Amino acid sequence: MPLLWPLLLSAALFGIGVYGVLARRNAVLALMGVELMLNAANLNLVAFDVWLRDVLVSGQVFTLFTIALAAAEIGLGLAIVLRLFRAYGHVDVDRVGGEPATVLGGVEAER
Amino acid sequence: MSTVEVLFWLLSCLAFASAILVVTTNHLVHAALWLVVTLGALAGCYLLLTAEFVAWVQVLIYVGAVVVLLLFALMLTRAPTAPEAATSTRNQPVAVGAAVATTAVLAVVLVDGFRGARIDVDGDPAGAADLIGDAIFRHWVLAFEVVSVVLLAALVGAIVLSRRGTDPSEGGG
Numbered sequence: 001m002p003l004l005w006p007l008l009l010s011a012a013l014f015g016i017g018v019y020g021v022l023a024r025r026n027a028v029l030a031l032m033g034v035e036l037m038l039n040a041a042n043l044n045l046v047a048f049d050v051w052l053r054d055v056l057v058s059g060q061v062f063t064l065f066t067i068a069l070a071a072a073e074i075g076l077g078l079a080i081v082l083r084l085f086r087a088y089g090h091v092d093v094d095r096v097g098g099e100p101a102t103v104l105g106g107v108e109a110e111r
Numbered sequence: 112m113s114t115v116e117v118l119f120w121l122l123s124c125l126a127f128a129s130a131i132l133v134v135t136t137n138h139l140v141h142a143a144l145w146l147v148v149t150l151g152a153l154a155g156c157y158l159l160l161t162a163e164f165v166a167w168v169q170v171l172i173y174v175g176a177v178v179v180l181l182l183f184a185l186m187l188t189r190a191p192t193a194p195e196a197a198t199s200t201r202n203q204p205v206a207v208g209a210a211v212a213t214t215a216v217l218a219v220v221l222v223d224g225f226r227g228a229r230i231d232v233d234g235d236p237a238g239a240a241d242l243i244g245d246a247i248f249r250h251w252v253l254a255f256e257v258v259s260v261v262l263l264a265a266l267v268g269a270i271v272l273s274r275r276g277t278d279p280s281e282g283g284g
Contacts, residue, residue, distance in 0.1 A: 001116050006156065007221040009123045013130055013149075015214030020134035022119055022200045028184045029139065032146050035177065039153055042165075050160045050237040051230045057246040060238050061254075063165050064247070067172050068258050072265035074177050078184045079272035085188045086275075089158035094200050111224040 006047035013042035027084060027091040033075045037072045115232050119159045126152035137198050139185050143178055150174050160230065162238030 013036055016040050020033025042063045049059020112120075129148035134141050150173045157166035200206075236242075247255055 001113075001159075001230045001232050004222060005116075005119060005123065005231050006160065006230075007225060009126065009156070010212050011217035011221060012127055013254055014217060015210040016127075016130045016134055018213050019206050019210035022209055023203045024134065025198055026139065026198050028181060028188065029134075029142055029198065031184075032133055032142060032181060035146065035173075035181075036149070038134065039150065039173075042169075043156065044152060046157055046160055046162045046165055046238075047230065050162060050232070053231075053237060053270060056250050057238070057243055058251075060162055060165050060243055061246055061251050063162075064168055064243070065254060065258050067165075067168055068262060069156050071172055072175060072262050074180050075269045076272070077263050078180050079269040081184050082187060082273050091188045104185060 003047060003051050006043055010040040010043040010047070012040075013037075013043070025076075025092050025094055027081045027093050030093060031074065032082070034077075035070065035074070038066060038073075042066055115159050119156060122152045122155045122159070126156065136184060139189075140182070141196075143181050143185060146181070147174055147178050150178070157238075159232065160238075161232055161236040164238050164240045164243045166238075 005045060007024075017033045017040060018035030019034060021030050022033075024030045025057060043063070045063045047059075049057060049063075052059070053103040081082060081091055126149050129145045129152065132145040133142050133149060135144065150169060152176070154166045154169040157163075170224060
């Protein structure tokens with residue numbers, strides 16, 4: 001199999017992820033774009049690892065680490081989105097930032 | 112073309128098309144479900160690249176856990192069954208430009224650097240579970256432990272962030 005096929009697929013997926021992060025209004029949909037970009041990087045790592053037949057299997061091990069970090073990232077992202085929803089009543093990333101007093105007030109009140 | 116190449120080609124087209132649908136559909140839940148198709152197709156690609164263990168981890172964690180978390184986030188932030196009128200921002204043309212530019216730069220670099228290189232997928236599997244486990248616990252064990260600490264920190268951070276405050280307007284306690 002040509003090495004270029006997985007590499008080009010990952011380049012295309014990365015571009016789609018960039019578009020998703022930049023163009024999506026809903027914060028959860030933007031997170032899906034981040035997931036697409038992470039998967040593109042994973043595919044790259046696996047393809048290069050299988051191509052090089054690395055003794056340390058570093059590409060695939062890094063892929064496993066990336067998957068674990070993606071799980072951590074999506075957990076934190078979900079918490080932030082919920083926080084955003086409680087403070088503003090919506091998760092529209094374009095309309096966030098108008099009334100920071102609510103968010104800061106909530107954080108201050110917790111302390 | 113061999114069977115593996117044909118299958119990889121089909122899975123690539125499936126992953127690409129469903130990824131496009133993830134970022135363009137107006138149904139929030141449909142976006143998450145198309146993400147399942149994309150991730151599943153990528154798991155198939157890993158299998159064809161003989162990275163078995165990564166493929167099953169992808170199915171378990173991405174398709175199993177991450178998408179469920181995303182669906183949770185969608186369900187908790189609004190009733191997501193109806194299509195939304197506006198799911199894209201005003202800067203959609205700029206986003207298209209940035210995405211096309213990124214893809215073009217990456218594609219040019221990759222084609223220039225790796226034209227003609229071939230992956231040997233007929234030999235020994237490169238990613239059997241015993242091989243990966245051996246590598247992780249022999250060479251990468253420090254990184255493995257650091258990842259576990261990162262996961263713990265993320266867990267604590269998520270709990271702290273999503274804990275209801277004592278603000279009376281939030282109704283928590």
